[in-house]
Amino acid sequence: MLIRRLGEPYAGQFAIPGGFVLHDESLPVAAARELVEETGYRAKYLEQLYTFGDPDRDPRGRVVTVAYFALVPEDQALAAGSDAGEVKWFPMSNLPPLAFDHAEILRVAHDRLKAKLDYSEVGFNLLPAEFSLSDLQEVHETILGHPIDPRNFRRKLDSRGLVKETDHYRYTGRKPARLYTFAGVNPSAE
Amino acid sequence: MLIRRLGEPYAGQFAIPGGFVLHDESLPVAAARELVEETGYRAKYLEQLYTFGDPDRDPRGRVVTVAYFALVPEDQALAAGSDAGEVKWFPMSNLPPLAFDHAEILRVAHDRLKAKLDYSEVGFNLLPAEFSLSDLQEVHETILGHPIDPRNFRRKLDSRGLVKETDHYRYTGRKPARLYTFAGVNPSAE
DNA sequence: ACAAAAGTGTTCCATATACACCCATGT
DNA sequence: ACATGGGTGTATATGGAACACTTTTGT
Numbered sequence: 001m002l003i004r005r006l007g008e009p010y011a012g013q014f015a016i017p018g019g020f021v022l023h024d025e026s027l028p029v030a031a032a033r034e035l036v037e038e039t040g041y042r043a044k045y046l047e048q049l050y051t052f053g054d055p056d057r058d059p060r061g062r063v064v065t066v067a068y069f070a071l072v073p074e075d076q077a078l079a080a081g082s083d084a085g086e087v088k089w090f091p092m093s094n095l096p097p098l099a100f101d102h103a104e105i106l107r108v109a110h111d112r113l114k115a116k117l118d119y120s121e122v123g124f125n126l127l128p129a130e131f132s133l134s135d136l137q138e139v140h141e142t143i144l145g146h147p148i149d150p151r152n153f154r155r156k157l158d159s160r161g162l163v164k165e166t167d168h169y170r171y172t173g174r175k176p177a178r179l180y181t182f183a184g185v186n187p188s189a190e
Numbered sequence: 191m192l193i194r195r196l197g198e199p200y201a202g203q204f205a206i207p208g209g210f211v212l213h214d215e216s217l218p219v220a221a222a223r224e225l226v227e228e229t230g231y232r233a234k235y236l237e238q239l240y241t242f243g244d245p246d247r248d249p250r251g252r253v254v255t256v257a258y259f260a261l262v263p264e265d266q267a268l269a270a271g272s273d274a275g276e277v278k279w280f281p282m283s284n285l286p287p288l289a290f291d292h293a294e295i296l297r298v299a300h301d302r303l304k305a306k307l308d309y310s311e312v313g314f315n316l317l318p319a320e321f322s323l324s325d326l327q328e329v330h331e332t333i334l335g336h337p338i339d340p341r342n343f344r345r346k347l348d349s350r351g352l353v354k355e356t357d358h359y360r361y362t363g364r365k366p367a368r369l370y371t372f373a374g375v376n377p378s379a380e
Numbered sequence: 381a382c383a384a385a386a387g388t389g390t391t392c393c394a395t396a397t398a399c400a401c402c403c404a405t406g407t
Numbered sequence: 408a409c410a411t412g413g414g415t416g417t418a419t420a421t422g423g424a425a426c427a428c429t430t431t432t433g434t
Contacts, residue, residue, distance in 0.1 A: 023252060027243040051241045051256045053217040062213060066241045066254070134413070151415065152397065159395090175404040175413045324386070341388065342424065349422090364385045365431040 001072075002096070003038050004086040009059050010099030014088070016106070018065065031068035039087045043070035045125035050108050057101045069109045071125035093145075110143075117143055121162065124182040132170060132177035133157070191262075192286070193228055194276040199249050200289030204278070206296070208255065221258035229277045233260035235315035240298050247291045259299045261315035283335075300333075307333055311352065314372040322360060322367035323347070 002014040017038040021030040032043050046068055053064040090096065092110050095103065116122050117140060126139050137153050157163055164183040169176035192204040207228035211220040222233050236258055243254040280286065282300050285293065306312050307330060316329050327343050347353055354373040359366035 021243070021254075024245045026245060027241065027254070048241060051217065051238060053211070053256065055214045055216060064211075064217070064254075064256070066243065066256075132413080149398075150413085151399085151417095154414080155416095156396090171405080172412085173406050174411045175406095177413060322386085339425075340386085341390095341426090344387080345389095346423085361432080362385085363433050364383085365387080365433095367386060 001039060001041065001087060001089050002098070004088070005099055006085050013099045014090075014096045014102075015099040016067070016102045018067075021066075027066050028068060031066075031070070035070055041070075041072050041076060044073055044076070045071040045122060047112075047122075049105070049112060052101060052105060054101070065105075067105050067109070069113065071122060073126055073128050075128045113143055114145075121182070121184050124162075124184075130166060130168060130179040130181055132179055133163070134177060136163070136180075191229060191231065191277060191279050192288070194278070195289055196275050203289045204280075204286045204292075205289035206257070206292045208257075211256075217256050218258060221256075221260070225260055231260075231262050231266060234263055234266070235261040235312060237302075239295070239302060242291060242295060244291070255295075257295050257299070259303065261312060263316055263318050265318045303333055304335075311372070311374050314374075320356060320358060320369040320371055322369055323353070324367060326353070326370075 001017070003017050005011055005013055005015050017035055018031075019034040019038070021027060025033070027048065028046055032046055035041055035043055049067040049069045051064060051066045055062055057063065057065075092106070095106065097103075098106070113122065123136060123139050123143070127135055133154060134150075136157075137148055137150060140153070141148055162183055163180040166179050166181060168179040170179055191207070193207050195201055195203055195205050207225055208221075209224040209228070211217060215223070217238065218236055222236055225231055225233055239257040239259045241254060241256045245252055247253065247255075282296070285296065287293075288296070303312065313326060313329050313333070317325055323344060324340075326347075327338055327340060330343070331338050352373055353370040356369050356371060358369040360369055
C-alpha cells in the first residue's frame with residue numbers, strides 16, 4: 001500500500017507511508033501512528049524490517065529510516081477521516097516508480113515476508129478472523145508467487161495444529177467452504 | 191568482545207563498542223570504524239542486527255542504536271595503537287553486568303548468529319584462511335551451545351561443497367589434521 | 381604401548397513433494 | 408445436468424539424527 005507524495009522531493013510519486021519519530025515515542029508506535037495518519041489503516045502485525053541509512057538516500061540531507069512492515073487483513077476497511085492523500089494498493093509484480101530508495105525497501109520486505117511465511121504464522125494477519133482454507137492458501141500463493149498443492153498445504157496446517165475448524169460455512173453458490181480460525185495465540189508482534 | 195566504559199553513565203561497566211555515526215558516513219562504515227577505534231579489531235563479517243530505539247534506553251536522552259554484529263577470526267590479533275581502554279572477551283554463558291540495554295542486544299545477536307549458522311556460511315568468518323574440520327566443528331558447537339556428531343557434520347559440509355581440502359596438515363603431536371579452505375565466494379557481507 | 385585427536389558408514393525416521401479424482405452446492 | 412470451487416490419500420525422495428570404532432601420530 002503506497003501513498004502519493006504531495007510535497008517535494010519526488011512530488012506526485014508513490015512512496016511508503018512514514019514520517020518522523022516523536023521525541024518520546026518508541027519506534028513501533030511511531031510506525032503504527034504514521035500508518036494510521038497517512039492511510040487510515042491499523043496495522044494488525046508490525047515488525048521491524050531493516051534500517052536504511054545511506055548518507056545520500058534523501059536529497060534533503062541525512063535521514064535514517066527504520067523501516068517496519070505492517071500486515072493488514074483484507075476486510076480491514078479504510079477508516080474515515082484520515083488526512084491521507086491518495087492511498088493505493090499495488091501488486092508487488094507491478095509497482096509504480098517509487099520515491100527515494102523505497103523500491104529497495106519493498107524488495108527487502110517482500111523477501112522477508114516470503115521467508116517468514118512458512119516458519120511463522122504471519123499469514124493469518126492478512127485474513128479476517130474466520131477464513132476458508134482456500135483463502136489462506138491463496139494468501140500464501142500470492143506472497144510466494146507460485147501455486148501450492150492443496151493436499152500438501154492442508155496436511156502441513158494440521159500437522160502443526162495451526163487452524164481450528166468452526167461450524168460456520170461460507171455459501172458462495174458452489175460447494176460451501178468451511179471456515180476456520182487461527183489456532184495459535186495472538187498473531188501480532190512488536 | 192566488550193569494552194569497559196570510562197565515562198558516565200554506567201562508568202566502569204562493560205558495554206558493546208559503539209558510537210555516533212558521522213554526518214556523511216554509512217551505517218556499516220560507522221560500525222566498522224567504531225569497532226576499530228575502540229578495540230583495534232577489524233570486522234571480517236558485519237551484518238546489521240536490529241535497531242533499538244526505546245525512548246528511555248539511555249538515561250542521557252533519546253538515542254537510537256542501529257546495532258551491527260561483527261565476526262572476527264581467532265587469529266586476528268589486537269592491533270597496536272588503538273585508543274581502547276580495557277577490551278575483554280567473554281563467553282556468552284558468562285557475561286558481566288552490561289551498560290544500557292546491551293545485554294538484550296547481545297541476546298538478539300546470539301540468537302541471530304545461531305539461526306544463521308546452518309543456512310549460511312558465517313562460521314568461516316571466525317576462522318583463519320586454513321582450518322581443520324575439527325576447528326570448524328568447534329566453532330559451530332561453541333555458538334550453538336551443544337555438541338555435534340562429527341560424521342553428520344562432515345557429511346553436511348561436503349554435500350554442500352563448502353570446503354576445499356588443501357595438502358597442508360597441522361602437526362600438533364597427535365594425528366595430523368588436514369587443513370581446508372572455505373570453498374564459497376568471499377564470505378563477508380555488507 | 382598408549383594417549384589423544386582425526387577420521388569414517390549405515391540405519392532410521394520425519395518431513396517435503398508429486399500427483400488426480402470425488403463432493404456439494406446453486407443455477 | 409453441469410459448472411465451480413471444496414475437499415481428500417498414497418507413494419517416493421530427501422535430509423536430519425543416532426550411533427562406535429579405526430587410524431595416525433608423538434611421547
